Amino acid sequence: MSTLSPPFDARVDLGRGLVLKNPIAVASGTFGFGFEAEALAGISHLGAIFSKGTTPLAREGNRPPRIAETAAGMLNSIGLQNPGVEIVCVDYAPRWASWPVPVLVNVAGADIAEYVMVVERLTGVSGVAGVELNISCPNIAHGLDFATEPAAAARCVAAVRAATDLPLVVKLSPNVTDIAEVARAVEDAGADAVSAVNTYVGMKITLPSRRPVLPGMGTGGLSGPAIKPLALAAVARVRRAVQVPVIGIGGIASPGDALEFLVAGADAVQVGTANFNNPHASREIVEGCLQYAQQHHLRRFADLRWQELEFPGAAEEGMRSD
Amino acid sequence: MSTLSPPFDARVDLGRGLVLKNPIAVASGTFGFGFEAEALAGISHLGAIFSKGTTPLAREGNRPPRIAETAAGMLNSIGLQNPGVEIVCVDYAPRWASWPVPVLVNVAGADIAEYVMVVERLTGVSGVAGVELNISCPNIAHGLDFATEPAAAARCVAAVRAATDLPLVVKLSPNVTDIAEVARAVEDAGADAVSAVNTYVGMKITLPSRRPVLPGMGTGGLSGPAIKPLALAAVARVRRAVQVPVIGIGGIASPGDALEFLVAGADAVQVGTANFNNPHASREIVEGCLQYAQQHHLRRFADLRWQELEFPGAAEEGMRSD
Amino acid sequence: MSPTANATSAKGLAGESDLGRAIEELAECSQLRPLARNLFEITFQSPAIAELARPGEFAQIWVERSHIPLLRRPFSFSRADRRDGTVAFYLGVVGDGSRRLRALSPGDRVRILGPLGRGFTLPETPGRSALILGGLGAAPFPLLAERLRQLGEEVVWVNGARTADELYPDELIPPGVQEIVQFTEDGSQGSTGRITAGLLPLLKEVDRVYACGPNHMLGAVFQLISSSSLARLPLEVSIEAPMGCGFGTCLGCAIPLRADGTNTEPVIGLCCRQGPVLRGSLLDWEQLLLQPAHLA
Amino acid sequence: MSPTANATSAKGLAGESDLGRAIEELAECSQLRPLARNLFEITFQSPAIAELARPGEFAQIWVERSHIPLLRRPFSFSRADRRDGTVAFYLGVVGDGSRRLRALSPGDRVRILGPLGRGFTLPETPGRSALILGGLGAAPFPLLAERLRQLGEEVVWVNGARTADELYPDELIPPGVQEIVQFTEDGSQGSTGRITAGLLPLLKEVDRVYACGPNHMLGAVFQLISSSSLARLPLEVSIEAPMGCGFGTCLGCAIPLRADGTNTEPVIGLCCRQGPVLRGSLLDWEQLLLQPAHLA
Numbered sequence A, B: 001m002s003t004l005s006p007p008f009d010a011r012v013d014l015g016r017g018l019v020l021k022n023p024i025a026v027a028s029g030t031f032g033f034g035f036e037a038e039a040l041a042g043i044s045h046l047g048a049i050f051s052k053g054t055t056p057l058a059r060e061g062n063r064p065p066r067i068a069e070t071a072a073g074m075l076n077s078i079g080l081q082n083p084g085v086e087i088v089c090v091d092y093a094p095r096w097a098s099w100p101v102p103v104l105v106n107v108a109g110a111d112i113a114e115y116v117m118v119v120e121r122l123t124g125v126s127g128v129a130g131v132e133l134n135i136s137c138p139n140i141a142h143g144l145d146f147a148t149e150p151a152a153a154a155r156c157v158a159a160v161r162a163a164t165d166l167p168l169v170v171k172l173s174p175n176v177t178d179i180a181e182v183a184r185a186v187e188d189a190g191a192d193a194v195s196a197v198n199t200y201v202g203m204k205i206t207l208p209s210r211r212p213v214l215p216g217m218g219t220g221g222l223s224g225p226a227i228k229p230l231a232l233a234a235v236a237r238v239r240r241a242v243q244v245p246v247i248g249i250g251g252i253a254s255p256g257d258a259l260e261f262l263v264a265g266a267d268a269v270q271v272g273t274a275n276f277n278n279p280h281a282s283r284e285i286v287e288g289c290l291q292y293a294q295q296h297h298l299r300r301f302a303d304l305r306w307q308e309l310e311f312p313g314a315a316e317e318g319m320r321s322d
Numbered sequence C, D: 001m002s003p004t005a006n007a008t009s010a011k012g013l014a015g016e017s018d019l020g021r022a023i024e025e026l027a028e029c030s031q032l033r034p035l036a037r038n039l040f041e042i043t044f045q046s047p048a049i050a051e052l053a054r055p056g057e058f059a060q061i062w063v064e065r066s067h068i069p070l071l072r073r074p075f076s077f078s079r080a081d082r083r084d085g086t087v088a089f090y091l092g093v094v095g096d097g098s099r100r101l102r103a104l105s106p107g108d109r110v111r112i113l114g115p116l117g118r119g120f121t122l123p124e125t126p127g128r129s130a131l132i133l134g135g136l137g138a139a140p141f142p143l144l145a146e147r148l149r150q151l152g153e154e155v156v157w158v159n160g161a162r163t164a165d166e167l168y169p170d171e172l173i174p175p176g177v178q179e180i181v182q183f184t185e186d187g188s189q190g191s192t193g194r195i196t197a198g199l200l201p202l203l204k205e206v207d208r209v210y211a212c213g214p215n216h217m218l219g220a221v222f223q224l225i226s227s228s229s230l231a232r233l234p235l236e237v238s239i240e241a242p243m244g245c246g247f248g249t250c251l252g253c254a255i256p257l258r259a260d261g262t263n264t265e266p267v268i269g270l271c272c273r274q275g276p277v278l279r280g281s282l283l284d285w286e287q288l289l290l291q292p293a294h295l296a
């Protein structure tokens, strides 16, 4: 290595003009709309903020209890409590406009029309840097989540794409047979980037009550360190399937965790559940990653990527799990 | 409760004459062929033993490293190392014949013909109490696992069903969009019971090497406490889908864990990874479950089942995770 | 009120905690002492938080840096001493998290985030307060009693339990309490009966009520007061909900609120930001008590 | 050989450990003392296992009852004292598991399973042994040296490291060692150079060699000996592999074996049952050394 090595560039280009100053963002539903963290721990270190899922109208969310801990993980069944897109545009976005961090609004809907409605409303609003489509929402017309059917996902994304020129990230569900297939479908339909993964369907049971802790069907979404190995495998799979940037999510709680996702093929990452037990997590992760980059003389974070993902070959031989 | 309450009956009927003395079994690949545990900790307490996956010919397995720890879980990429069905029938089965515990042979194959070949060889062999089909094997003809395609799974099960009158358990993969669909398909094709779940596809990365720990594509199967909430949700879903007995598997390490699976709809359970760090785990679990049954005046373990699974209704309303 | 994730529900119902006051401090355990069966007091050197903590507010304690348990655990301040820079918590051992806290030794360090939440409203002019607690659940009361005393308030200490040894120990009742009233269901100490049995006559003599204990007991106290001639007596309760974060982002600590008498539709509030201390009349008790006692 | 999951590979290559000897014992930590930088000795009261343990065998220690870390950790017996019922292990702090062991206090209890694996073959008639170790990695040698001494064997202690302070401390070298030979790469103590540099002349004088250390060092020792005129000198090495169980059921600790000279195809053995001590000639060193040093 020459002593005049080129300077390190932490930036990440997510497409359509959206360049993050570093690849560390925070995940939807784990950071509210940014105001709590702004008051508590600051936000200026972040590459980007992904807001809580936003729907056309306000939602009260599910009845409690809404969260439950599991081994190295937590289940949530919040039920998309949010104030609706109007309040987001009128009350929140103007404050975001002055932040040194782009805010992408996570969008949820009950059908394609709702996704389009929310995204149209957000388009052109100052302070809204982009949207992330949470397609893991029950598709009222067909019963299944959009995220579980490549064709349905593609229709939803294409409709939204036609309605906006905002940077469009599509968030993939891991609760599918082949996440690569969905990733390819939404890339073809016009996604600028994909993020993976959303939560895994899980359940917690208590013996005293002989029933699930969470209400309704008893299921919730599993997040946290328990899912990190699953999310890493999903990200590597998505990386091989698409050309657009991939944002890795799942169980990131330390700088090392974030860097592992970059090795697995992610261009950027989102810190989720870790924000709950450590409001300083994202800052500690940004600092740790930048320090690692310096110590290891990286030119850009993409240098970390597992070479096999760039030049597939030898690894393709048939190892199998049992 | 009357003082003359009916006596507790721990037995579980898995169909086709296979009745376990209690619902606690051990999972394939975590108990070898039973001989190590026989020497180390005894086996007579068990409801059943599910052997290591067995193929037509001996297999050397994957090159090391083959295991890696994750948060509350482990990844494995053993590669189905096994001595082949002939040794199983000739050397092992005769010893099983004298055991007070039924041994079911877990069967793997590269195509339907291999599954049928192994099961035919096992049929009629004294000491073999049944078979469990591991259909999470790459289907050489079509590229995908049998377990991920309901139709392929059904064809495989139907072919095996035609070849044997042994009790036939089909083990489901959780790496699918809708495990209920696969469960229904294999039930229709003649499975006497289903077991769920096999491992989840995961990856561990090390930063020093900037690559996965496990060889090849770097993926392995995730097991252990980390997956328990996922497995519980899968079992509840399968329970709603089929009439045949359901065997719950995934992260069971204590009596409470086992009982939670019974609440979630399982008729029996398999203890897996816990056998590794605690060779006495299955005994402790049997004892703990029997004690619980007594203390709570159960008549049978099925009394534990979440009532909502038996009488669906109120819980169907729309809770959703985010 | 600042715009937050909670904007749908909080409007006009209850203010929200000021997150700008919360601090993360690496606190050193200085003492752990048993108070009663399964009740401990754990004291930390945590000067910045000790400076800020008010009665009824809570802290989120990071029990374990490995990922089990994953989340912090909420505990109300029992004491906060500006002079020696300590904060103390009452610790009931329930599960894994509290067990690990119980296992700390003096010198061990944990990360503490606080103060969080909204605490008790202190009187503007001195009068007489009733502090009602069920069983040992006195966690926030030592600090509350101290601050009330400083304000010249008279305090009645009202404690009920099933039997004498489940009562909060006499010797721990904060100094400056004017009157102590105890109920046991089996009559083994104080008056016989549930706390609600002899409460009303007592409450005729006070200007306000602070209550703390299991949700069902708080509900019974609210029911009793609101259906009596004392319906306008100010009542504040400290309630519990499972918490993912403690500062309003996870939306996990939802509690059912009732709009100020006018709106009868239940709305969702956050225990960590509008609570944990709330006016009794703000809560939708029927919904709240539907929730299983065993949260997890 | 008994039929086991490993039947494909083990045939005729190496015997397997006797699992019937292994015992699970709830052992009480009686001492933890530092030996060198990042090397500790941890002693447990574990009388049943102390009775059975032989040099080169190992124990699986259940570090933590919560699920992180999930698996037990394998450690070779460093001492096993039948009279006072203790076993001791040398503990290098590497990651989470060893860090938690390091944090044990006298009085703490852990579950220990052992003895497991196949240990060193002890001489049938006394002669002279070389014990070769890389760096601090002497874990099984104190117990081995003790048993050799009891058999009347002469012992040469051969230790190499990069610098003097990475050598195994002189004062800890077991009593009864006849000769001590040290190498450091920087010449700061003993002869200058790698351990392999001056080894052959030394080995001319011994009847057998026992070696322990990083796999690559063991490979170098094997290579040196097997390509020399001493190729028939008995060499046993203690190797490491990641272990899921320690008793042959997970098939996780696969190691590449070479059939006894006749079969050149590598076959798979289990470190926990055919090892951890193996004749050097049984291992397929080329395959073994392909594996990354950083296992995890």
Ligand SMILES: Cc1cc2nc3c(=O)[nH]c(=O)nc-3n(C[C@H](O)[C@H](O)[C@H](O)COP(=O)(O)OP(=O)(O)OC[C@H]3O[C@@H](n4cnc5c(N)ncnc54)[C@H](O)[C@@H]3O)c2cc1C
Pocket (backbone or CB within 6 Å): A069, C058, C069, C071, C072, C073, C074, C075, C076, C077, C089, C090, C091, C092, C093, C094, C095, C096, C097, C098, C099, C139, C140, C239, C240, C241, C242, C243, C276, C295, C296
């Ligand atoms: C605002 C607030 C203040 C509190 N103050 C005190 C206090 O001063 N002293 C004290 O002993 N306890 C207090 N608690 C309760 C205390 O937080 C729980 O006892 C503790 O979280 C139990 O954790 P665990 O791991 O030991 O139990 P587990 O039952 O294993 O916990 C499992 C999960 O349920 C949650 N949980 C369990 N019980 C409660 C509960 N009662 N309230 C909320 N979440 C719960 C845990 O946080 C955890 O996420 C307070 C709770 C709240 C919400």
Ligand SMILES: Cc1cc2nc3c(=O)[nH]c(=O)nc-3n(C[C@H](O)[C@H](O)[C@H](O)COP(=O)(O)OP(=O)(O)OC[C@H]3O[C@@H](n4cnc5c(N)ncnc54)[C@H](O)[C@@H]3O)c2cc1C
Pocket (backbone or CB within 6 Å): B069, D058, D069, D071, D072, D073, D074, D075, D076, D077, D089, D090, D091, D092, D093, D094, D095, D096, D097, D098, D099, D139, D140, D239, D240, D241, D242, D243, D276, D295, D296
């Ligand atoms: C038969 C045998 C005997 C051993 N004897 C000793 C001894 O006497 N003293 C001593 O200090 N160490 C010994 N080791 C190594 C010791 O087991 C590891 O240092 C320890 O498992 C590391 O765990 P960790 O959680 O601290 O490290 P981590 O690196 O966090 O462990 C991660 C995973 O990798 C495994 N692992 C890491 N390093 C090794 C290794 N070198 N060998 C096998 N698995 C590893 C761990 O068991 C764990 O599953 C022995 C290993 C084996 C196989």
Ligand SMILES: Cc1cc2nc3c(=O)[nH]c(=O)nc-3n(C[C@H](O)[C@H](O)[C@H](O)COP(=O)(O)O)c2cc1C
Pocket (backbone or CB within 6 Å): A027, A028, A029, A030, A052, A053, A054, A076, A078, A080, A106, A133, A134, A171, A197, A198, A199, A222, A223, A224, A225, A227, A249, A250, A251, A252, A270, A271, A272, A273, A274, B322, C250, C251
């Ligand atoms: C309490 C909670 C609420 C969430 N809400 C949303 C949401 O509204 N929209 C969304 O796309 N993802 C949501 N998620 C998923 C996270 O953004 C993230 O994908 C997931 O938690 C995995 O990352 P983690 O393990 O780092 O938490 C939520 C997660 C949690 C824990």
Ligand SMILES: Cc1cc2nc3c(=O)[nH]c(=O)nc-3n(C[C@H](O)[C@H](O)[C@H](O)COP(=O)(O)O)c2cc1C
Pocket (backbone or CB within 6 Å): A322, B027, B028, B029, B030, B052, B053, B054, B076, B078, B080, B106, B133, B134, B171, B197, B198, B199, B222, B223, B224, B225, B227, B249, B250, B251, B252, B270, B271, B272, B273, B274, D250, D251
């Ligand atoms: C090392 C290992 C090997 C396994 N081998 C097999 C196998 O051969 N056939 C099979 O059907 N399942 C196999 N499994 C899966 C287990 O039987 C079980 O389904 C899974 O581990 C989940 O349960 P657990 O979390 O209790 O371990 C294996 C699991 C492990 C950890």
Ligand code: FES
Pocket (backbone or CB within 6 Å): C242, C243, C244, C245, C246, C247, C248, C249, C250, C251, C252, C253, C254, C270, C271, C272, C273
């Ligand atoms: S605890 Fe997270 S919002 Fe209240």
Ligand code: FES
Pocket (backbone or CB within 6 Å): D242, D243, D244, D245, D246, D247, D248, D249, D250, D251, D252, D253, D254, D270, D271, D272, D273
């Ligand atoms: S460690 Fe499990 S087979 Fe050797």
